[in-house]
Amino acid sequence: MNLPLTPSSEVRAALLARREIAFLDVREEEPFAHGHPLFAANLPLSRIELDAWARIPRRDTAIVVYDDGEGLAEPAARMLVALGYSHVSLLAGGLQGWREAGGELFIDVNVPSKSFGELVEHERHTPSLGAPEVQQLLQSGADVVVLDARRFDEYQTMNIPGGISVPGAELVLRARSLAPDPATRIVVNCAGRTRSIIGTQSLVNAGIPNPVAALRNGTIGWLLAGQTLEHGANRRAGAVDEPVREEAAARARSVATRAGVRHASAEDLARFAGEAGRTTYRFDVRTPEEYAAGHLPGFRNAPGGQLVQETDHSAPVRGARIVLVDDDGVRANMSASWLAQMGWETWVVANPPAFGERGAAPTPIPDALPTAAVSPQQLAAWLREGDTAVLDFAASARYVAGHIPGAWFVLRSQLARALEAIPAASRYVLTCGTGALARYVAPEVAALRPDADVRVLEGGNPAWIAAGLPLDIGERHLASPRIDRYRRPYEGTEVRREAMQAYLDWEYGLVAQLGRDGTHGFRVIGEA
Structure with missing residues (x-):
């Protein structure tokens, strides 16, 4: 099946009209951060099965996929089709086509919020x-x-x-x-x-x-x-007295109303749930601890400050509806006021019912093809015997912090190249942070090494650790570059002055860049 092509002009028209569109950059985060369109969302090919259903909940969403010539866009698009998405296309000409059409490119991450x-x-x-x-x-x-x-x-x-x-x-x-x-x-x-x-x-x-x-x-x-x-x-803030909360709630609701936020009744929520042609994101903006203690069914946790900061990650379908809830009348209204100014149709749940759900929200992921598994103890015995290669698909930061001795760090998006760099073995055991991603990758390893025995580590790296088996640290066995995460210039305690200053200079230029791009649809409310 040939995948359809969508020209840059059509993507731009959808953004301007606020029609729902998921504009997906399927490269790893670091190359994504080096240049992408304003409303492109990063969904690396490496993690599509783990993330797609939660981040793009409606299967007939218009999805446009691109890369920058790395050969990732087409396989990523085909994965999305296999996951049930029915309106998937490739950006004509990829990122270069966007450039040639006069499209603006933004660096860094969370750019809609920062700009x-x-x-x-x-x-x-x-x-x-x-x-x-x-x-x-x-x-x-x-x-x-x-x-x-x-x-x-x-x-x-x-x-x-x-x-x-x-x-x-x-x-x-x-x-x-x-x-x-x-x-x-x-x-x-x-x-x-x-x-x-x-x-x-x-x-x-x-x-x-x-x-x-x-x-x-x-x-x-x-x-x-x-x-x-x-x-x-x-140091953290303590409890808030009821009179203080009531005053803050009145102030927050006033700001939300000025921004155009609407307040959803139980009937509105039922109507949203029944709309097959509309994407509705539902977020509980309280702290993770409050959310785990009790929340509404169907609402995922996204603390409000980070939600406003990371809209491209939390809500990659531009043009979707966002519904927020809290239990104090302040945090949801204030968060919603900013999302509305950023061009989202935003609602806050009025008079929410009791928060009866407990624990973390389940993440919807597809079933993986059956693959033989191995216990941590058996893997340890095989490693002592030799001729077994361990491929670790965990995030690179987790790999460096601790991994199975001798395991190779591998990015799924770089799999063929990585296997060429790893000494051949008669057996390959795949692991990751939970065991889930390894199961999706196993058939791809088997196709590239058809004569080898390919297994997954039951329970992934946590099972190895729980078994009391040893770990190595560091970067000694990197079969893929550490490009799965872009290191922000403000992270950590050792950052070069030049990098920090360059980051600030970039932020100062964002208003002018927004003007050149012309697709943002932002509006900033004034005084009451």
Whole structure:
């Protein structure tokens, strides 16, 4: 079957008309981050079976797939067809065709959200303070609190001295408890710019009476100023009193209404569920701990600050509907206000019923073809005997942190090339982070090595660890390059100054790039 081609002009027309479209870049994350269209979502060929059904829930969604000449787009498109998607096409000419048609290319990841944040600051003149100013305030004992809008794990890696972890969607809910005196200055930070801009503007939009400012350029700006960060902090906001919650809920609902957010009744939710021709994403924007303790059926967990930051990952079908829920009336409304300004049809569940579901939401994945399995103990015996190659398809960071001794790191998208680099063996055992991905890859290894015995490790790497068997660390057996994840210039504690400055310079240029691209559909609400 020949796959249809979709020209760049048709993709652009769908984006402008806000028709549903999943515009998929099937390369690994690092090459994706080196250049892609604004609303392209990264869905690597390596993980299609694991991610597609959850991220693109409607099987007749219009899907356009591309690569940059690596030969990944066609096999990825055929995988999607095999998974039941009925409207899959290839981008005519691939990424080069997009370039030749005059399409703008954006670097980095989560670009829709980052460019939107820059537009917000540009249009609203979001107040900010430089790192030296904030440090002087802290050292002088001024009445100031620093609220870190990133995920808690990011905050623990490095934070502004004395800062408190308050992830983005929590800010309007918790700021008044942390700064009850209206004279207390609130400084919001993230690693770079986006989440501090959105967090600060959230407080401004909600009418919080305190003076508010973003830490200009976040922890990157702090380091570039030659100032020292704290590591391993665990300060978190506490419980919120009911009067504070009620005030915050009223403020949040007002902002959401101004942004065009609608509020969904039980009848609306039933109607959405019955619409065969419309994609509806349902997200619970509370913390993972709250979600695990109880949530609504059919709602996946996406803490609000990260949802706004990572719309391209959480909702890759541009033009879809997004429905949010919380239990306080604040976090869903504030998150929804931003999504609506980013061009999404956004709803918040009004008067949600009891959160009766427990634990993690199941991830829908297809059945894999039957493949013989091996126990960790038997694999250990085979490795002692020799002539067995272990292929590890886990994320490269997990592989480096700990893997079966002698195992080779392999990217599925680079499988044929990797097998050429690995000494031939009469037996191949495939493993990964859970065992699921290895089962999908096993038939591909068997096709490339038809005379070998191909097995999967039952339970994957966790089963090996649970059996008390040894691990190696490091990069000694890389059969594929570590391109499955793009290292952000603000990650970790050892980042070159040049990389940090280049990242900031890129963010400063995003507003102009949005103008050249012309497909964003963003609008920024003004004062109440």
